[in-house]
Structure formats: structure tokens, C-alpha cells
Amino acid sequence: MDDSIRTKVIQILAEQAVLDPSDVKLDSTLESLGIDSLGLVESIFAIEEAFDISVPFNANEPTQSDFDISSVAAIVRAVEALVAAKAA
Amino acid sequence: MKRVVITGAGTINALAHDVPGTLAAFRDGRCGITELDIRDKDRLSIQIGGQVHNWDPEAHFNRQQIVLYDKFTQFTLLAAREAVAQSGLNFDGHLGYDTGVVLGTAGGGVNTWDENYRAVYEEGKNRVHPFVVPKLMNNAAASHLSMEFNLKGPSFTVATACASSNHAMGLAFHMIRSGMVQAMLTGGSESMLCFGGIKAWEGLRVMSKDVCRPFSLNRNGMVQGEGAAVFVFEEYDHARARGAQILAEVAGFAMTSDAADIVMPSKQGAARAIAGALKDARLNGDEVGYINAHGTGTAANDKTECAAVADVFGPHADRLMISSTKSMHGHLIGGTGAVELLACIMALRDGIIAPTIGYEEPDPECALDVVPNVAREAKVDVVLSNAFAFGGLNAVIALRRI
Numbered sequence: 001m002d003d004s005i006r007t008k009v010i011q012i013l014a015e016q017a018v019l020d021p022s023d024v025k026l027d028s029t030l031e032s033l034g035i036d037s038l039g040l041v042e043s044i045f046a047i048e049e050a051f052d053i054s055v056p057f058n059a060n061e062p063t064q065s066d067f068d069i070s071s072v073a074a075i076v077r078a079v080e081a082l083v084a085a086k087a088a
Numbered sequence: 089m090k091r092v093v094i095t096g097a098g099t100i101n102a103l104a105h106d107v108p109g110t111l112a113a114f115r116d117g118r119c120g121i122t123e124l125d126i127r128d129k130d131r132l133s134i135q136i137g138g139q140v141h142n143w144d145p146e147a148h149f150n151r152q153q154i155v156l157y158d159k160f161t162q163f164t165l166l167a168a169r170e171a172v173a174q175s176g177l178n179f180d181g182h183l184g185y186d187t188g189v190v191l192g193t194a195g196g197g198v199n200t201w202d203e204n205y206r207a208v209y210e211e212g213k214n215r216v217h218p219f220v221v222p223k224l225m226n227n228a229a230a231s232h233l234s235m236e237f238n239l240k241g242p243s244f245t246v247a248t249a250c251a252s253s254n255h256a257m258g259l260a261f262h263m264i265r266s267g268m269v270q271a272m273l274t275g276g277s278e279s280m281l282c283f284g285g286i287k288a289w290e291g292l293r294v295m296s297k298d299v300c301r302p303f304s305l306n307r308n309g310m311v312q313g314e315g316a317a318v319f320v321f322e323e324y325d326h327a328r329a330r331g332a333q334i335l336a337e338v339a340g341f342a343m344t345s346d347a348a349d350i351v352m353p354s355k356q357g358a359a360r361a362i363a364g365a366l367k368d369a370r371l372n373g374d375e376v377g378y379i380n381a382h383g384t385g386t387a388a389n390d391k392t393e394c395a396a397v398a399d400v401f402g403p404h405a406d407r408l409m410i411s412s413t414k415s416m417h418g419h420l421i422g423g424t425g426a427v428e429l430l431a432c433i434m435a436l437r438d439g440i441i442a443p444t445i446g447y448e449e450p451d452p453e454c455a456l457d458v459v460p461n462v463a464r465e466a467k468v469d470v471v472l473s474n475a476f477a478f479g480g481l482n483a484v485i486a487l488r489r490i
Contacts, residue, residue, distance in 0.1 A: 037388075038351060041293050054133075059293045060309045060387040 005051070005083060006076045012046045013072060026073040033072075037062075040069065047075075053082045091324035092264045093490060094335040094433065095177070098170025100163050101315030101417045101427050102138035106170055110427070111434050113416060114442035115463050120417050121300060121311050128283045134295045137281045138313025138418025156219055157232065158197030159279035163316035163423075164229035165236060168273055172237060175320035176332060177271065179238045186269050188241030189230045190260045191318075192252025192276030194422030195285065196245075197224030202284040229277050233318075241269045250382070251343075252276050252422035253317075254475035254483035257429065258341035260321050261485075270323050275426035277316035286312065292351070294386050300419075301446035302383035302412035303390050303454040310384040313418025317426035336436050339470065339488040340369025346480025353389055353476050358396035361482035365472060366400075369486040374404045376486075377468025378435045380428045381458075382476045383412020383444065384419055391453040393474065398456070409466065411444040411459040425475040429485070432471040436489040439467050 007021075014021040017033040024033060030040055037059055044055050044067075055078075057067045068074040099106065102120030103113035113120065124137045145154050145162050157165070179187055200223045207213045222228060227245040234243050242263060246255045253276030260274035280286070289295055289312060296309035327334055342364025346357035366373060382393055398405045413431045420427055431442040440463055447460035473485045 041291075044293070045291065057293055058296075058308055060296075060307065060385075 005080050008050055009047065009076050009079055010072065012043055012050065016043045024072060026071070026076070028072045030069060047079060051079060051083050053079070053086055055082065090265050090267055092261050092321055092338040093324050093327050094319050094338065095322045095327050095332045096171035096173070096175030096320030097317070097335060097430060097433065098167035098174070099315065099317040099427055099430060100140060100166050101317070101420065102140055102313050103417050105166070107430060110430055111438070114413060114431055114434060115440055117443045117445045117461060117463055118416060119445055124281060126282055132283070132286055132290065134286055134290050134297060136298065136311055137286070138311060138420070139281050140315055155217070156223055158200045158223045158228060160193055160197060160277045160316070161229040161232050163279060163314070164191065164277040164318060165232060167275065167277070167316040167318040168233050168237070171273065171318045171320050175322070177320060177322070183270060184238040185240045187239045187271040187273070188263070188269055189233045189239050189243040189273045190256045191230045191233070191245050191274065192248070192254070192256035192422045192426070193226055193229065193245060193278055194247055194249045194252050195278060195280050196226035197228060198280045198285045199282045200224035202282040205284065233273055237273065239273065247422065248481045248483070249477035249479055250419070250421055250424060251475035251477035251481050251483040253425035254473065254485055255343060257319065257321070257425065257485060258343060258483055261338045261341050264321055264323050270326050272321045273318055274321055275316065275318035276423040278421045278423035279314045280421055281312060281314045296385065299446050300385040300415050301448060302381065302385040302415055302444050303394070303451060303458040304447045305449035305451040307385045307387070307390065310386050310414070311418045313414070313420045313424070315417070315420055315427060316423050317430060319426070319429065334490050335433050337488045337490040338485065339371065340365045340486035341484070342368050343481070343483045346482070348480050350480070351478050353392040354480060355392050355395045355399065357480055357482050358393060358474070358476050359399045361484040362396060362400045362472065362474065365484040365486045369488070371470055371486060373401045375470045376401070376408055376472055377466065378432070378441055378471040379408060379410040380431050380471065380473045381410050381412045382474045383414055385412070385414060389476065391451070393476065394454040394456050405456060409441050409457050409459050409464070411442055413442050415445040425473060425483070429473055432473050432487050435468050435471050436487060439465055441466050441468070
């Protein structure tokens with residue numbers, strides 16, 4: 001897997017957090033980036049639009065969702081999986 | 089200050105097309121949420137709702153009326169006819185000048201917007217029906233009520249999202265209490281169950297795909313509903329003098345603003361509205377036997393609402409009952425407080441508390457008596473109805489048995 005997905009996801013999260021992409025690390029959490037629940041919903045929308053995928057995420061039960069949001073690395077992995085599933 | 093009583097009630101919603109049917113459903117704990125029957129459902133990720141089925145406008149309105157009435161207006165007129173008939177009032181004489189209409193709706197004629205955007209954008213048409221504007225405007229339902237019943241007093245519509253009906257009924261209460269008018273038709277209506285109306289809500293990712301289970305630990309979101317409820321509010325001496333049947337007294341009302349967040353609720357804002365309604369009604373917290381909760385079934389609302397109730401009532405919070413009938417009729421958005429007031433009237437008059445259905449697992453953050461799954465007999469003298477809207481606008485009504 002090339003790193004274009006990672007670059008794009010980081011770019012989306014950085015824009016939401018109003019940070020430079022270089023300040024968004026793979027071990028960053030949404031909380032450490034200052035992205036709240038509304039910001040998360042907006043980021044997921046941006047991810048869906050960027051990759052033409054549908055992200056299974058319900059704001060009422062974020063931890064029970066198949067979409068892991070525990071860190072930037074987790075989000076990148078989840079998006080990679082969804083993109084791969086779409087290609088398959 | 090004048091006293092204000094309710095002398096008529098009417099409704100149409102997913103549970104029934106009238107009040108007796110709705111109250112029977114509340115007693116039975118029946119769920120009105122079903123698979124949606126709307127155009128382009130296959131393109132929606134949310135495919136359930138508290139939809140009004142078997143709706144036949146031709147049975148109630150003629151062709152000239154139907155071209156002017158969006159579904160939210162149709163629902164309002166049907167509910168108002170039931171309410172006015174029950175009240176026994178006739179507004180043809182001088183009473184018509186002394187009676188107005190205040191209604192709540194969040195979206196107004198959403199189906200009309202949806203159908204006509206579809207016509208011009210999707211179908212490429214360059215012409216729409218001449219009555220699109222008078223059909224979709226938020227005050228259409230209020231204006232058609234004024235025309236149908238000859239109501240010539242102060243009439244308008246308020247839009248405060250999910251608190252619209254409570255704000256409307258609170259204002260109607262204030263207007264009678266101050267002596268401005270003798271009677272008011274008030275309540276609210278919503279008809280947002282169309283492709284665009286649901287698609288917009290999907291975006292927030294707070295909707296459940298299967299069931300609305302407020303206060304239950306495994307709740308996974310709200311479910312939209314549609315319909316209307318309308319009440320006749322009347323000055324107490326006026327009602328007494330004509331020997332009217334009094335359903336309940338409107339004892340108090342309060343509204344607050346969180347001034348905090350456009351979607352996240354605030355415990356303090358909710359608590360101030362609840363406490364304010366008690367103060368306005370000159371009631372002590374321990375007189376309240378039942379609260380009809382806002383209880384949307386979202387993670388955020390339910391725990392915030394329970395915390396607010398615990399704050400206001402202290403130890404009495406563990407003794408009162410609180411339920412969310414949205415589990416049965418869905419969230420009617422701007423019309424929801426009006427339909428939910430029916431459960432409050434049922435509690436006071438019939439001594440039956442409507443349940444919160446779909447309840448499966450206790451949530452330690454919602455550790456109140458939510459009347460799970462089964463209606464309960466209980467004598468209560470005072471009830472509250474909560475509404476907490478997006479935008480941080482809160483409106484709470486207190487009713488008393490009379």
C-alpha cells in the first residue's frame with residue numbers, strides 16, 4: 001500500500017484541527033489534535049468524499065463502530081481497509 | 089394573572105390518526121416506527137421512521153385545498169379539527185377576535201421544497217406550481233387554521249428546532265395568562281420524512297438504523313417521526329362559565345438558552361429551564377410525579393437530560409417517573425412537544441404513565457425510573473414536558489391536574 005492514503009487522511013485531519021500536516025503524527029489522538037465530536041463527523045464526511053467510500057460510524061456509539069478512531073494511525077488503517085474492500 | 093386550561097386535544101402521528109388511538113398505543117407500549125415508505129428509500133442509509141401510514145388527504149380535503157396544503161398543514165388541520173370539536177368552542181362570533189394560533193414547526197413544508205427542487209434540479213423543469221411559496225412557508229399551517237376556524241387574534245409560527253412546539257405552547261399560555269386573548273389553538277407539526285429531509289439528518293450520524301431505545305445503555309440514536317398535535321388553550325373562568333371539560337391546567341412555563349454549542353446539549357441550560365418552569369408554576373420539585381422526557385435516544389441527550397433532572401430534583405429524582413414516548417412515535421422534531429403533551433395529559437387524567445419502550449440495559453448515566461417497556465398506573469398531580477433543541481434552546485412546560 002502506498003502512503004497516499006496516509007498523506008490524504010493526515011491532510012484532512014490537519015485541516016480540521018487547523019494545524020500544519022507535519023504537526024499531525026501517527027500516534028496523535030483526535031483529542032490531542034483538538035477535534036471534537038462535530039469535527040470528527042465533518043472529518044469522516046471529508047474522508048468519504050475524498051476516497052469515495054462509506055464509513056460505518058455512528059456518533060452515539062463511537063467505540064462500537066467498526067471504524068477505529070483511537071489514533072491517526074488507526075484511522076489511516078481503517079480507511080486503507082475500506083479502500084481495499086471497495087477495490088476488491 | 090389569568091389561569092389557563094386545556095379544553096381540547098387532537099393529533100395525527102405514527103401511532104394513530106386521533107387522540108384515543110394514540111393514548112391506547114401509549115398504554116399498550118406499541119411501537120409506530122416502521123420501514124419507511126418514501127421515494128428513493130434505497131439511496132438512504134436510514135430507512136426507518138415514525139411515518140404516518142394510510143394517510144389519505146382526499147378523505148379530508150378537497151382538490152383546491154390539497155394544492156395549497158403541504159403535508160405538515162394537512163396534519164395540523166386534522167389535529168385541530170379534533171381539538172376544536174372536543175372543546176365545543178365556536179369562534180364565529182366575538183370569540184374569534186379574541187382567539188389566535190401559535191404553532192411550532194422546524195421545517196415547515198419540507199415535502200414541498202423536496203418535490204420542487206427535484207422538479208427543477210433533477211428533472212430539469214423550468215417551471216413549478218404557482219402555489220409553491222404559500223404551500224411551503226412555515227406559517228402556512230397557522231394561517232390555514234386561522235381561516236378554517238375564523239381566528240382573528242394574534243397568530244404566528246415559531247421555529248426552534250426540536251423545541252418549537254413547547255415554545256409555541258408556552259407563548260400561547262403566556263398570551264392567555266396575561267389577558268391578551270381568551271383562547272388559543274396551539275401545538276405543532278412536522279413532516280420531514282422525505283428523501284431530502286432524512287438525507288440531511290443522516291449527515292449528523294446520530295440516527296439509529298433499527299430502533300429508538302432512549303435511556304437504554306445500548307441505545308444507538310434517534311428515529312425521525314412525523315405528524316401533529318393541536319390543543320385548545322382557554323382562560324379558566326371562560327371554560328368554567330360554559331361548563332367545558334377541562335383536560336388539565338397549564339401551570340407554568342420556562343425557556344432558557346445554553347449560549348454554548350450549536351448541537352451539544354448543556355446540563356445547566358436544561359436544568360435552568362426545568363427549575364424555571366417549577367418556579368413559574370409555584371411548585372416544589374417534590375410535587376412532580378412524571379416528566380415526559382426529551383429522551384431522543386442519542387448518547388448526548390439522554391445522559392445530559394438525566395443529569396439535569398438529578399440536579400434539579402435532588403433525592404426526589406429517584407422517586408419521580410420519566411419516560412420518552414419518542415420510542416413509540418419517533419422524534420417529530422418541531423412537532424414533538426405537542427404529541428408528547430398527550431402523554432402528560434394521560435398521566436394526569438387517566439393515571440397511566442406511558443412507557444419508554446425498547447429499553448434493554450440500564451445505563452448508569454441514566455439511573456432514573458424511566459418506566460421501561462410497560463405502562464404503569466400511578467396517580468400524579470403535576471407533570472413536566474421537556475424539550476431541548478439544537479441551538480441550545482430549552483423549553484419546559486408544567487401541567488397540573490384539575
